Amino acid sequence: MAPPGPRASARSDVPARDQLAALAADGGGWPSPWRLAIGRLDERARPAAVLLLFGVLDAVPSEHRARAVPRDLDVLLLARAATLGHHPGQVAFPGGRIDPGDEGPVDAALREAVEETGLDRSGVDVLGPLGELPLPVSNHVVTPVLGWWPRPTPVRVVDVAESAHVFRVPVADLLDPERRRTVTVRHDRRVHKSPGFLVEADGREHLVWGFTGGILDALFDRLGWTEPWDRTRTLDAPL
Numbered sequence: 001m002a003p004p005g006p007r008a009s010a011r012s013d014v015p016a017r018d019q020l021a022a023l024a025a026d027g028g029g030w031p032s033p034w035r036l037a038i039g040r041l042d043e044r045a046r047p048a049a050v051l052l053l054f055g056v057l058d059a060v061p062s063e064h065r066a067r068a069v070p071r072d073l074d075v076l077l078l079a080r081a082a083t084l085g086h087h088p089g090q091v092a093f094p095g096g097r098i099d100p101g102d103e104g105p106v107d108a109a110l111r112e113a114v115e116e117t118g119l120d121r122s123g124v125d126v127l128g129p130l131g132e133l134p135l136p137v138s139n140h141v142v143t144p145v146l147g148w149w150p151r152p153t154p155v156r157v158v159d160v161a162e163s164a165h166v167f168r169v170p171v172a173d174l175l176d177p178e179r180r181r182t183v184t185v186r187h188d189r190r191v192h193k194s195p196g197f198l199v200e201a202d203g204r205e206h207l208v209w210g211f212t213g214g215i216l217d218a219l220f221d222r223l224g225w226t227e228p229w230d231r232t233r234t235l236d237a238p239l
Contacts, residue, residue: 016073016171017148019223020054024128024146028222036194036214038187039136048140049105050095051076051113052215053124054171055149062170064178068225069171075216076155077199078116079165079206089164089238091199091208093215097140105129105143117166118158123151135211144215167201171225174199174208174216180229183209185237196235209237 053076061071079091094113102108106129110121127146135142155166173179174197183196195217196209208216220226 016054016069020146020148021127023219023222024130028130028144028146028219030131030133030218034133034214036192036211037134037136038185038192041134041136041139041141045134045139045141047098047105047143048096048135049098049109049112049129049143049145050093050215051109051124051145051147052093052130052219053113053119053147053149055152055168057168057170058152059168062172062176064170064172064176066172066175066225067227068223069175071170071172073171074168075171075174076113076117076119076149076166076168077201077206077208077212078157078163078167081160081162081164090210090212091206092212093144095142106145109143109145109147116158116163117155118153119155120151120153123149123153125150133211133215137211142211165202165204165206167204167206169199169201173197175220175225175227177227177229180231180233181207181209182231182234183207183213183237184234185210185239194237207235207238 057072057074077091094116095109096112098108106126113119114121125148127148130144133142157163157166179198181196183194185192194209195213199206
């Protein structure tokens, strides 16, 4: 999944924030075509945005010593409520549809993050939006927004109808080859494959896959953070 264009620095002596900022400044080009899109968008496709918020853990860091990132670098994720019509139960970034009152994808991503996790948006440094990605399953065009969390605030489930769990996971855990899987999805007699990550947070286990797993996989590749892992280790998607 090697994207075109120059890579952000992968040197271990360059702080993760600087690498993420360089990626945002470069536009963060995604692999084209986006091979994880199942189906096609139609003319009614709606704009959406998600917040990729990285920071420094104030709790127990990862036990895995990644070669490219510190053990306390983390990213904010949530598990969607099992009752939702689209992507029920899946792990996702905070985010949602861009509303008419939003000032664009950055404003929408921050608003949704506040509504879903209760974070204080004033503590978030926005590094910049990345390129749009198609999400045909729910007919959205999604803009990922990169953020850095220099002043983290408590997060929680704000609305149980929207989210089941809000958590921060060490990036080193996501990079750990022992936690990587290829997730298979069967759709219309076809088999699709998605990068997957097995993570634990607050005593709960989660499988990160699909759209979110694809973004993390491509982002780590782009930054040069990915560690070699066995792509033959597979799991069926929990649909």
